[in-house]
Amino acid sequence: MSDALERPLDEVQPGMALAAAVVDRNGQVLLPAGLTLAENHIESLRRRGIDKLSITPPEAPDAKARQREAARARVMHIFRHTADDPAAQPLLHAVLAFREEQLK
Amino acid sequence: MSQPSLADIVSHIHSLPAMPAVALELLQTLSGGDPDVDALASRIARDQAITARVLRVANSPFYGLQMRVGSIHDAIVVLGFSAVRSLVLTSAVVTTLPAGKCAGFSADRFWRHVLGTAVAAQALARPLRRKPESLFIAGLLHDIGRLVMLSANPEGFARVIQIATERDCHLVDVEAEIFGCDHTAVGAAIAQHWNFPAEIVEALAFHHNPAQTAPGSLAAIIHYADGIAKALDLEGAENTQMARLQLAAIDALGLDWQTLTAVLAETHGRFEAHLPLLG
Numbered sequence: 001m002s003d004a005l006e007r008p009l010d011e012v013q014p015g016m017a018l019a020a021a022v023v024d025r026n027g028q029v030l031l032p033a034g035l036t037l038a039e040n041h042i043e044s045l046r047r048r049g050i051d052k053l054s055i056t057p058p059e060a061p062d063a064k065a066r067q068r069e070a071a072r073a074r075v076m077h078i079f080r081h082t083a084d085d086p087a088a089q090p091l092l093h094a095v096l097a098f099r100e101e102q103l104k
Numbered sequence: 105m106s107q108p109s110l111a112d113i114v115s116h117i118h119s120l121p122a123m124p125a126v127a128l129e130l131l132q133t134l135s136g137g138d139p140d141v142d143a144l145a146s147r148i149a150r151d152q153a154i155t156a157r158v159l160r161v162a163n164s165p166f167y168g169l170q171m172r173v174g175s176i177h178d179a180i181v182v183l184g185f186s187a188v189r190s191l192v193l194t195s196a197v198v199t200t201l202p203a204g205k206c207a208g209f210s211a212d213r214f215w216r217h218v219l220g221t222a223v224a225a226q227a228l229a230r231p232l233r234r235k236p237e238s239l240f241i242a243g244l245l246h247d248i249g250r251l252v253m254l255s256a257n258p259e260g261f262a263r264v265i266q267i268a269t270e271r272d273c274h275l276v277d278v279e280a281e282i283f284g285c286d287h288t289a290v291g292a293a294i295a296q297h298w299n300f301p302a303e304i305v306e307a308l309a310f311h312h313n314p315a316q317t318a319p320g321s322l323a324a325i326i327h328y329a330d331g332i333a334k335a336l337d338l339e340g341a342e343n344t345q346m347a348r349l350q351l352a353a354i355d356a357l358g359l360d361w362q363t364l365t366a367v368l369a370e371t372h373g374r375f376e377a378h379l380p381l382l383g
Contacts, residue, residue, distance in 0.1 A: 078334060079346045081272075087349035088331070094364040095335040098372075 004054045009046060012053050014039045020054040064103065071099040110285045114293045116256035124151065127196035128298060130189050134238055135301045141185050142177075149176040154195040157381050161191055166377030186237040190226075194219065194244055194381045201251055206258035208265035213339045214251075215382050218244050220338030223374035224329035227367045231359060232325065239325055242307040245300075246326050249291030249308070250275075253283055269343065276312055288312055312347075319356035327353055336368060338375055 004019030014037055022031040022045060030048065031041060034056075045053070075095055082088040126147045133139040149155055155176055162179045163172050173179045180188045198215055222243030229236035254261040264278045271278075279286040292309035300308075307322040314324035331347045333339070359367070 074337065075335070078337060078344050082346040082348070085349070087351035087354055088346055090354075090359070090361065090364055091328075091331055091335050091346075091349070094361065094368055097365055098336075098368045101369075 005057050007053055007055045009042065009051050009053060012037065012042055012055065014042065016058075017056040018053065019056040022050060022053065024048060024050075068100065068103050071103060072096060075099060110289055110293060113253060113256045113283065113285070113290055114297065116252055117294055117297060124196050124200060126151070127193055127200070130193055130196075131241070131298070131300055133189065134241060134304070139185070141180060145176045145180055148192050151196075153199055154192055157195045157383065158188065158191040160380045161378055162188070164377045164380070166373065186235070190222075190237050190240045190244075191378075191381060193241060194222070194378070197244060197248075198382055201248070204251055204254035204258070204261075206254055206265070207262040208269070209254060209261065210341070212382075213341050214247070216379075217333055217339035218247055219378060219382060220333030220336065220371070220375055221246055221326065221329045223378055224332040224336075224367070224371040225325055227332075227370040227374060228325055228329060228357075228359075231363045231367065232320070232357060234325070238301070238303065238322065239329070242304050242322050242326050243329050245291070245295065245304065246308055246311050246330065247287055247291065248294060249287030249289070252290050252294060253279070253287060257283070272343070272345070274345070274348070286312075313350070314353040315350055319353070324353040324357065328357060332368065332371055336372055336375075338371075 007016075016037050018031060018033050018035045018037065021029045021033045023029050030045065030050070031037075035041070037053075075092070076083065079088060079092050083092060126144065129147075130144065133144075148158075158176065158179065159173060161167075162183060163169065167183065169182060173182055176188065176192075179191075204211065222240045225239035225243035226236045228234075229239050250261075260282045264275055264282050267278045267281070268275045276286050276288070283290075288309050288311065292305050295305040295308050303322045306317060307326045310316045310321075310323035311326040311330060314321060314327045317323045327347075327350065331349050334344055334346050337344060
């Protein structure tokens with residue numbers, strides 16, 4: 001991934017995800033890309049003398065909010081002539097709730 | 105230009121490829137009676153394209169089978185005749201009825217919308233205590249009149265689409281202006297011609313106007329299922345707009361909030377699982 005971050009091992013926290021596989025000097029894969037790091041992974045990398053990792057940046061906190069806003073706008077577009085129609089109300093509110101749930 | 109009559113449009117049905125005999129026979133088994141399941145299974149199995157699509161769906165995670173099913177016979181044993189019948193009919197209808205061509209018409213979106221309506225109707229079956237299969241079939245066929253109109257007069261149908269786009273209104277509001285009748289009348293006439301069960305004919309005729317039918321009718325269920333498919337954006341058209349719903353028909357279905365949200369989630373899941381039927 002192009003926007004992966006190089007982080008010194010000391011700054012890496014459990015719960016972060018690897019953007020690229022960790023390989024040793026011989027090209028042997030120690031940990032696969034995409035793995036969510038646990039405390040023991042970090043310890044074992046430290047023992048093997050690895051000092052930098054490529055980490056997937058955490059999703060920006062407002063990315064989710066933007067997705068939710070886009071989903072809501074799309075629903076309102078579909079209901080553009082019927083948002084005030086009493087017959088369409090239950091379905092409108094149920095589908096908005098469903099989209100919220102999907103993007104949790 | 106004089107408008108073609110309903111009879112003229114419906115006469116075009118003879119220019120359409122025939123529904124496979126086995127599909128028509130399956131539809132007739134919806135009316136009840138005691139179908140010869142073994143004989144039907146053998147006949148379905150002769151159509152390899154249909155068989156392949158049906159098995160792909162039957163083996164999808166949605167059905168959660170312990171073992172892969174490898175034949176129509178096995179699928180009937182494991183899923184039941186009714187469920188397999190719906191899958192076979194969908195596949196038969198999609199593969200044999202012509203997609204039709206005219207400016208502005210997308211066959212892919214058409215089939216996605218009717219499949220979405222079919223699975224929404226199926227998701228409504230449990231809360232409404234109805235058998236899911238006729239709901240599914242009625243949903244699948246509810247707009248079939250459009251395919252015949254399109255085949256009878258592609259330029260006319262292109263005009264319908266163009267005007268509806270300009271006015272940002274529903275196709276059904278424009279159809280009668282150009283054709284003298286709308287897809288509900290054409291669909292019901294075809295369904296009669298094919299000897300579909302009366303309830304399905306009624307659903308095709310009144311899915312835009314269920315006030316003409318009894319509360320809780322199949323037409324009323326398809327009316328709401330059509331709206332659910334649109335609300336969930338299943339056809340993937342930019343200009344999708346919510347159907348005009350009739351309050352009395354929807355109130356009569358008596359769905360509470362919790363049930364409705366569960367129906368939406370189930371419709372979404374079923375739709376993804378059944379997409380392979382469209383090829």
